[in-house]
Amino acid sequence: MTNAGTAVSMYERIGGAPTIERLVESFYARMDTLPEARTIRAMHAADLGPVKDVLKRYLGEWMGGPKLYSAERGHPRLRQRHLGFPIGNEERDAWLSCMRGALDETVADRGARAEIYELLARLADWMRNREDIPHDARNAR
Numbered sequence: 001m002t003n004a005g006t007a008v009s010m011y012e013r014i015g016g017a018p019t020i021e022r023l024v025e026s027f028y029a030r031m032d033t034l035p036e037a038r039t040i041r042a043m044h045a046a047d048l049g050p051v052k053d054v055l056k057r058y059l060g061e062w063m064g065g066p067k068l069y070s071a072e073r074g075h076p077r078l079r080q081r082h083l084g085f086p087i088g089n090e091e092r093d094a095w096l097s098c099m100r101g102a103l104d105e106t107v108a109d110r111g112a113r114a115e116i117y118e119l120l121a122r123l124a125d126w127m128r129n130r131e132d133i134p135h136d137a138r139n140a141r
């Protein structure tokens with residue numbers, strides 16, 4: 001997430017590492033328990049520890065914090081990394097439902113929350129890879 005024209009990154013705006021930590025914990029706690037997230041939970045390993053760690057690094061960097069994700073994993077190539085998991089509208093909605101709840105719970109700044117959600121919703125949309133979903137790969141970011 002870029003922050004052109006502003007002095008403060010989104011990362012700083014929401015409270016840095018402790019907020020990212022709480023956000024990701026809440027996100028996966030929801031994925032672990034919400035009935036509508038059962039399908040996407042099943043795509044993940046039994047132990048969510050490692051992926052929690054990766055998502056914390058990723059989101060921190062994405063919001064303008066320390067580059068902990070790319071230092072370890074290189075370019076995100078997120079869509080490519082998700083190709084092994086069948087993601088359609090239902091899976092996207094389940095992911096976003098977990099994320100919305102987690103944002104509401106852990107990010108106090110309502111404006112920041114809305115901005116983050118909107119951008120993540122676009123990313124989640126882009127992550128869909130089922131054959132029945134038309135995508136124009138040339139518009140990929």
Ligand code: HEM
Nearest residue numbers: 040043044045051054058073081085091092095123124127
């Ligand atoms: C749209 C629905 C989505 C589903 C169903 C989904 C599912 C998954 C699954 C199953 C994994 C692998 C977990 C493992 O290794 O055990 C994963 C990894 C990951 N996901 Fe998603 N994901 C979705 C959207 C997103 C979005 C929108 C983001 C961006 C914030 C994201 C960020 C990541 C990251 C950073 C990883 C780790 C990638 C790596 O290995 O470097 N995912 N996801």
